[in-house]
Amino acid sequence: MQRKLTPYILxxxxxxxxxxxxxxxxxxxxxxxxVIPAFGLREPTLFYYKxxxxxxxxxxxxxxxxxxALFSALFSTAAGVLLCALLVNGCRTKGKMMRIVQLPIIVxxxxxxxxxxxxxxxxxxxxxxxxxxxxxxxxxxxxALIYDAGGFGIILAYLWKEIPFIIYFVIALMANIDGKxxxxxxxxxxxxxQTFLRVTLPLCASTISSGFLIIFVFALGAxxxxxxxxxxxxxxxxxxxxxxxxxxxxxxxxxxxALNGLIIVISLVCAGLYFILMTRSQKKLAGKK
Amino acid sequence: xxxxxxNLNVAFGETKVLHxxxxxxxDGEFISLLGAxxxxxxxxxxxxxxxxxxxxxxxxxxxxxxxxxxxxxRGTVIVFQDLRLFPxxxxxxxxxxxxxxxxxxxxxQKETVSRLLGQVQLTGYEDRKIREMSGGQMQRVALARAxxxxxxxxxxxxxxxxxxxxxxxEMGELxxxxxxxxxxxxxxxxxxxxxALKFSDRIALMSGGRILQYDTPRNIFRHPINRxxxxxxxxxxxxxxxxxxxxxxxxxxxxxxxGEDCRVKDIVFMGETAEVTVDTPGGEVLCMMxxxxxxALGIAPGDPVGIEIGRKTGMAPAEGREKM
Numbered sequence: 001m002q003r004k005l006t007p008y009i010l011x012x013x014x015x016x017x018x019x020x021x022x023x024x025x026x027x028x029x030x031x032x033x034x035v036i037p038a039f040g041l042r043e044p045t046l047f048y049y050k051x052x053x054x055x056x057x058x059x060x061x062x063x064x065x066x067x068x069a070l071f072s073a074l075f076s077t078a079a080g081v082l083l084c085a086l087l088v089n090g091c092r093t094k095g096k097m098m099r100i101v102q103l104p105i106i107v108x109x110x111x112x113x114x115x116x117x118x119x120x121x122x123x124x125x126x127x128x129x130x131x132x133x134x135x136x137x138x139x140x141x142x143x144a145l146i147y148d149a150g151g152f153g154i155i156l157a158y159l160w161k162e163i164p165f166i167i168y169f170v171i172a173l174m175a176n177i178d179g180k181x182x183x184x185x186x187x188x189x190x191x192x193x194q195t196f197l198r199v200t201l202p203l204c205a206s207t208i209s210s211g212f213l214i215i216f217v218f219a220l221g222a223x224x225x226x227x228x229x230x231x232x233x234x235x236x237x238x239x240x241x242x243x244x245x246x247x248x249x250x251x252x253x254x255x256x257x258a259l260n261g262l263i264i265v266i267s268l269v270c271a272g273l274y275f276i277l278m279t280r281s282q283k284k285l286a287g288k289k
Numbered sequence: 290x291x292x293x294x295x296n297l298n299v300a301f302g303e304t305k306v307l308h309x310x311x312x313x314x315x316d317g318e319f320i321s322l323l324g325a326x327x328x329x330x331x332x333x334x335x336x337x338x339x340x341x342x343x344x345x346x347x348x349x350x351x352x353x354x355x356x357x358x359x360x361x362x363r364g365t366v367i368v369f370q371d372l373r374l375f376p377x378x379x380x381x382x383x384x385x386x387x388x389x390x391x392x393x394x395x396x397x398q399k400e401t402v403s404r405l406l407g408q409v410q411l412t413g414y415e416d417r418k419i420r421e422m423s424g425g426q427m428q429r430v431a432l433a434r435a436x437x438x439x440x441x442x443x444x445x446x447x448x449x450x451x452x453x454x455x456x457x458x459e460m461g462e463l464x465x466x467x468x469x470x471x472x473x474x475x476x477x478x479x480x481x482x483x484x485a486l487k488f489s490d491r492i493a494l495m496s497g498g499r500i501l502q503y504d505t506p507r508n509i510f511r512h513p514i515n516r517x518x519x520x521x522x523x524x525x526x527x528x529x530x531x532x533x534x535x536x537x538x539x540x541x542x543x544x545x546x547x548g549e550d551c552r553v554k555d556i557v558f559m560g561e562t563a564e565v566t567v568d569t570p571g572g573e574v575l576c577m578m579x580x581x582x583x584x585a586l587g588i589a590p591g592d593p594v595g596i597e598i599g600r601k602t603g604m605a606p607a608e609g610r611e612k613m
Contacts, residue, residue, distance in 0.1 A: 029478035059603045183340055188387040189361040198386075202377050281422075284376055 007252025022210035025264070032257035039250050048258035058255075062262065065220055068151040068236065072158035073216035079159065081208055084174050085196055087167065102165045108159070116157045120145040145230045153229040154236075162215045169211040170204055177203050206210040206281030213270045213277070221263045237263055247258040290352045290441040291316045291472050292337065297346035299498075300327075308333045308498045310346070314476065314491075321485035322478045323521070324495035326426055331370070331480040334444045335493075337476070338365045339426040350442065364441035368448045374419045380406070380430045381415030384398065387438035405433040408467060420506075425456045432464065436471060439559070444466070445477045457481075461488055482522050486510065493517055510585050527573045528598070539577035541599045546586055548595015551589050569596060 034045040035172075052058040056257075087093055119125045125140035136142050146153030185195040203207075226236030235243065237259055246257035250281050290312040299307040306329045314320050322330045335346055340361035348355040355363055369425055374383050379569040381402050388398045406412055410554040411427035419427065428448060435443060442461075445464065449457045455571040465488050468475045479485055485492045486506040502518045512517035519536060526537045542566060544553075554573065555566040565576045574596065578586075588594060 009295065180371070181373055181375060184369060184375075185386070185390075186360050187338060187340060187365075187367050187369075188434065190386075190390045191361060194390055198377060198389075203375075 006164065028257050028260055028264075031254055034254045036250075036253060039199040039253070041251065041254065049261065052255065052258050052262065057234065058240065058259075060260075061237050063238040064151060064234040065073050065226070068158075068226065069216045069219035071151075072155050072162060072210045072219040075155065076159055076162035076215050077166055077212040079124065079207060080163045080211070081170065081201075081204075083163065083202070084167045084170050087171060088175050088178045088200075091173050091193060098171070101164050101167050104161055105168060107161070109161065109222065109224045110228070112161055113225055115160070116146055116153055116229055119155065119280075120153055121147075147231055149231045149234065151236075153227075154225050157225050157229060158219055159217070162219075166211045169214075170207055173207050174181045174200060174204050192212040203284065206277040206284065210274050210277045210281070213274045217270045220266060236256035237284045292442060292474065292476075293347075293349040293352070294337070294535070295347040295349070297333070297348065298344040299332055299341060300344050304378055304500050307336070310498070310500060312493060312500060313504065314474060317472060317474055318473045319425045319465070319488060320477070321489040321492045321493060323420045323480065323482060323485045323492050325480060329494055329498040330480075330494045331446050332498075334367060334446050334476065334478055338367050338444055339363050339441070340367070365444055366435045366438045366440035366442075367429050367444040367446055368435045370449070370450055371425055372445040373375050374427055374434070376419050378419070379415065379421065380411070380417045380419065380426075383419065384437050384591075386434060401437060402433075405436055408436070408470070409433045409463065414449075424451055425460065428452065428456075428460055432467065436467065441471045441474065443475045445475065447478050449479075449546070457477060457484070464488070494521060521546055524575060528569075528574065529571050535598070537574075537598055540575040540576045542574060544576055544578070544586060544588065545595035545597055545599040546588060546592075549593045551593055551594050553591060553592045553597050554588050556583070556588070558583065567594060567596060587610060 034041050034043065034048055052062065075196070083101075087097065088273075092098070102237045105237060117124065121127065122139045122142045122144060127139050130142055131139070145156065155263075178195070181199050181203065182195045185199045186192070190198065221238055223236075223238040223242065227239050227242075230236055230239060240258045241259035241263075243256075244252050244259065247253075293311070294310060294312040297307050298305065310333065311356065312470040322333060324330050325374060332341060339355065339358060343356060350363060350365070352473050375386065378386065384402045384405055385398045385524055388401060397500075402415060403412075406414055409428050409432055411426060411433070412421075412427070414430075417426075419430070432446065436593070448464075451461045452460060454604075461484055461547075464475070467473070477485070477488065489506055490539060491503060491505055492509050492568065494501045496517060502514045504512070510522050511516065513522065513536075516525070519525045524539050526539060526542065528535045544567065551567050551569045552570050557564040558580060561580055563580050565578070565583070565588070567574050567576060576596070
């Protein structure tokens with residue numbers, strides 16, 4: 001009897017956490033549909049979703065966030081895979097080099113934001129160096145790398161954090177494929193580039209895509225970097241949601257929840273894709289039907 | 290093509306795997322590298338293929354030194370123990386891979402894939418996914434893929450180790466056939482002595498990163514240079530005869546029912562064959578015979594018998610090679 005119950009008892013912490021998560025999720029979705037009885041909002045409506053998808057400042061926020069998330073994920077993945085290939089090719093997939101690569105992963109995003117300000121702002125280290133070498137006459141001449149409407153500073157900070165993440169996420173698989181199937185390809189006459197493009201990359205594709213999705217979803221929903229390094233306008237989705245949530249008029253709260261709802265929908269689609277990709281990757285590598 | 294290895298040394302860190310290894314393989318020969326796991330067979334194969342850098346020594350293919358030459362330019366192809374078929378490609382695409390790399394025209398690729406699949410008895414399997422194939426079929430695809438690379442030297446790294454006995458024999462025959470038909474020079478790594486004796490022109494028996502003996506199957510079995518080689522290929526009786534020792538295989542001893550100086554100690558009947566242990570004045574010896582010969586002899590434990598040595602000339606160790 002006790003044996004039968006053991007798996008369920010072990011699952012209790014997970015179940016409790018899931019219940020709390022679901023309560024929060026359901027409350028958020030309910031509020032995004034304009035139902036907050038305490039504020040006198042009782043009728044369910046899609047008005048707030050329509051608003052965030054049509055009001056210019058809200059639409060700009062959505063596009064701004066999607067752009068930052070897309071570019072961060074895209075460039076991180078491309079650079080991460082390239083560096084990963086170089087590390088695998090140089091047989092540096094373990095030891096000191098990997099510890100150095102992993103270092104940025106454990107640095108909090110807030111600290112990365114401070115690095116970015118100290119290095120990339122118009123009175124940061126780069127600007128001072130440019131001034132010292134006579135490249136600029138005054139600090140205003142240094143390009144606005146952060147607080148810019150294009151989100152360049154935010155993307156730069158994400159790259160610093162997420163390129164190592166992609167390397168960490170992909171390198172074990174890539175090293176394994178390269179060590180066995182890559183060796184087989186070389187043995188059959190392929191050069192290193194051909195081996196990478198025809199064997200290693202296709203077999204890592206699902207894992208690389210999964211890494212891309214993780215960064216995309218994270219960058220879409222993360223608050224710190226857009227808040228610290230972002231421009232006054234447009235504001236990223238999570239920043240906009242926070243502003244609406246803390247708005248003095250409590251009846252603005254459904255806007256915050258609708259913005260969160262949008263992030264949740266995109267995240268769920270990505271989670272579904274992630275699941276499909278990982279299942280496919282496992283099947284491909286294990287050679288199962 | 291011919292292969293010559295001169296004083297090859299390979300080490301992994303501090304551990305030396307191959308020690309001053311020398312080997313000569315003539316064009317068109319089928320050679321087996323035989324030895325226990327960890328003796329350096331696969332390391333030697335990878336060094337020949339250029340997948341491992343030699344420490345010191347030379348690998349010469351057709352007289353040309355291969356040190357520093359990239360694997361894809363050596364004309365050697367390994368069929369790995371774990372086959373390493375590309376799981377994201379069909380059988381046909383796996384076989385076509387070396388040709389795609391070389392930029393062979395698609396029509397010719399198709400023809401060659403079809404021909405090779407025929408050679409390995411898998412006609413019509415072009416579009417079959419690797420994961421939908423049995424172990425034996427995958428072995429055949431791996432062989433066909435290796436042949437598609439047009440190798441001058443085919444290196445087989447225990448490719449049949451995962452197969453059952455019947456399939457092993459079948460695959461062995463197939464490899465021998467492909468070797469003849471494609472006029473290849475082939476090196477087979479194996480730890481199965483029967484496989485090596487059956488298929489090879491010459492056998493190199495390895496131990497501890499060295500070649501103990503390199504000879505024809507008949508010679509290595511009949512004239513082993515030391516006890517280690519002798520015992521690798523089967524059991525051996527060491528019979529003292531005056532001041533010297535004679536080596537005799539159990540099958541080369543004949544039991545004579547009329548003798549009196551020896552006595553049957555034990556009989557183990559194994560169907561087709563039987564083992565008879567006999568106490569002799571010089572010590573215990575083991576005789577092997579067919580099951581029907583045992584029945585015809587009609588002996589039982591405790592019976593007095595005589596022993597006749599059928600073949601011993603070739604079994605004595607060469608003088609000065611090993612003291613026993």
